[in-house]
Amino acid sequence: MAITAAMVKELREKTGAGMMDCKKALTEVAGDLEAAIEVLKKSGAAKAEKKASRIAAEGIARVATSGNEACVVEVNSETDFVAKNEIFQEFVQDVAEKALASSLNGGSNGEDVEELLAQTGLKDELVEKTATIGEKLSIRRFEKASGDIVVSYIHGAGRIGVLIAASGDNNDANKEALNNIAMQVAAMNPQYISQSDISADEKSKLEDIVKESALNDPFSLPKPILMELIEEAKENHWSDDDKQIYEEKKSKMNFLPNFLSEDAKKSLAEVALNAKEKIYDNKIFSGLVNGRVNKQYKEISLMDQVYVKAEDGKQTVAKYLESVDKNLKITKMVRFEVGEGIEKKEEDFAAEVAAQMNS
16 A cells, blocks of 8 residues: 555654654554554664664643642653644643652752652653654653742743742732743743842852953953053054054044954953953952942842833832732742753754655
């Protein structure tokens, strides 16, 4: 029996398996759709093992909730096509439900995934789904949150999953406020709930980064400091051409970097780095650093971020929550973005399909 493209398409839509796997399964059973599904399932653990070294960086996040507790999971696939498959999505939701019911809490770094697989029977289910779908699947991580109020948010088709837990009255107004904050977390990706959650070591590292970046970009320094550095560089490092350019363009200091040579800009940065101890002691520089560090805090700290729906464009998340209920306090924030931190393999999908069709 001739295997048509429509038959392959139907089997692929039912199973999420790869195109060539579907064609081979249909050929083996003379076009019987249900029998082909069984063939894909029976390809078994050996197929899953063969795929173990492949990169799975697509996938979805899903959430399960029960009372005042919720769990978010990330399950990866190799392609976005499989991530959109109904069978895969049902499997991920099942993972979320079982993770929530388990006694484990994996954390954002994925600890206890192996224990989850063993405790819930998901290990065999994962092997079966990998064999059926025809791609490497990976339960990457899961994390729970609990509190007086717990809300969840899934962005789009599941690219981002967020949990917010809080203490306070469990009423509609507070739930609505926390749902708004969950959407903010999805969009703005804060790293901490508040500045108090940032360790002294992390704060010190952030300050060092700000200082070093300022010295590597001398034209961003306060003008009194910059002028001293330029005089040093001009006197001892710049070429005659760069000196002449400076004299011609110094009245337009903001545009000077556009005219100087790369060597001149590099030597100016080196002068700044060599003078860093003196610059660090400068009160004007300290003010610049404090301003830039505080700006960073407003980006990485949820409470310091400007609330995205603020009518005045200035109200912080902290002030927004306070306006809803002064006793409403966020106690935990979890944000999973599918594939973050996974090095993806660059592939030419069109070329891959063409190669499979030719084979």
